[in-house]
Amino acid sequence: MDAVVSPQTLHAAAKVLKAEHFALDAGIGVDRQPELEVLYLFKQFSDGARVRLRIRTDRELATLPTLATTYAGAEWYEREIIDMFGITFTDHPHPRPLLLPHYTSFHPLRKDFHGAPIVIPDDTIGIPEIDIQEALKQGHVAGSRSDFFLNMGPQHPSTHGVLRILLHVEGETVLGGRCHLGYSHRGTEKLAEKKQYVQFLPYTDRMDYLSPLNYNWGYAKILERATGIEPTPRAEVIRVIMAELARVASHLVWLGTYLLDLGAITPFLYTFEDREQILTIFERATGQRMTTSYIVAGGVRNDLYGTFVTEVSDLLKKLYKRLPEYEDLVMGNEIF
């Protein structure tokens, strides 16, 4: 169901959906020149029913009621929309940028935005003013209590990537935390506006660089559905095999680095060797180790090479033998 609702009736509609056990799937901003639109997707898990609610606002006014009071999960989606479209949500619990730095004043996904010069201020890390205000509001005046704020990340060995958490701690007990995202935001959506559909394929590799083939496939599927292209059965089989290999390689990275965080270095060396063997097959089949761009709309870019089947079946036999070894290496380790 797709419905355009007025800002006044949004809350009533959301309450009806909540009573029917609909979960919020996503909140998306759309620039429908000249109006701005916010699209909420709801899904009912019991029978898969989907509902779309659209609310629209004037470009100049750009003010809408928040959904976060009914669905708490809408908070981050709306913060992203605040960044990208400059829409103000009244009564939003934490109305501050999610992906962009707090000092920027542009809204990139509006269609009339055409790039901004990159100005790097000297130092912008530290506790944002809004967090200090909030702490003061809760009665955490400096020196009055034993709890304090601690910054963790974005360069931290256990964040794997760039996540920053502002921890609220008392001694060694974590009372709460506030996540700060956007340290690897690359503006891919804006870049996609200027690209042709085929040109955008390599960017999908870089969205999930651990299993790029799965992302290639998702993107190719969209193009196929939109254009009505049917891939050949052979291509479909090749896609499944390659995507599954990519998934295994991705899980091997997870296993190795997760144990690395716990202080076990040895499993990392084993899992990465197995991953290298999968990457060798990728390289022979696609020409690249990681950023493959192999699954394209309509099929795959090129056919498999001669010894692919024997190599993969040999590898799988070897990996099956490895699994108990991994378990023994980790769970059988006295330190663990």
Added chain:
Amino acid sequence: MDEQLPILNPDGQYPDSVNSETVPPIVRFLPLQKALDLARANSLWPLTFGIACCAIEMMAASASRYDTDRFGAGVFRNSPRQADLMIVAGTVNLKMAPIIKRLYDQMPSPKWVIALGSCAICGGPFEQEDNYAVVQGVEKIVPVDIFVPGCPPRPEALIHAILELQERIKAGTTHALEPGAVAPVTEQPVEFVDLIERLKKQAQRKSAQ
């Protein structure tokens, strides 16, 4: 030694005309320096610092098949205060840039930087006119010694970069700052000369010779 030490101000600071990077050390022993350079070149400790795709290849380079430990560069440190090599592996964006600068400043001198992959070199695939998020090259923030092209570069490319850096450290031709010096803050970011233009000029110079 002909170099004259600049005179300190009454408040113990160098005058503004003196760039801290050019201040010579007070005592300098050439043979000892050479020995130190040799030792440093063969025990590079990189900073654990991955931003995007290239970080996975950096991990692969340090893992069992490629094993940068063979060249003394496998001891990845989690704290910048223990590291002397920063491998910028991935896309540097607007929000990350000040943090990279801060991490670089926290590393003790002498220190070196490898820009791994197209994004760290020039923005890579994210270089476009309506870009608002990606810094077009980490060179605008910190001085870079080695650029490794690729998207992402293979682990062999990173190993080659480390070997090249070792050669340069031994020869004393890196951007490494003397102990105690602080990287100068550039007001204007370094503008990239178009690569083709640069190559053309180079070719012209060669043909003129």
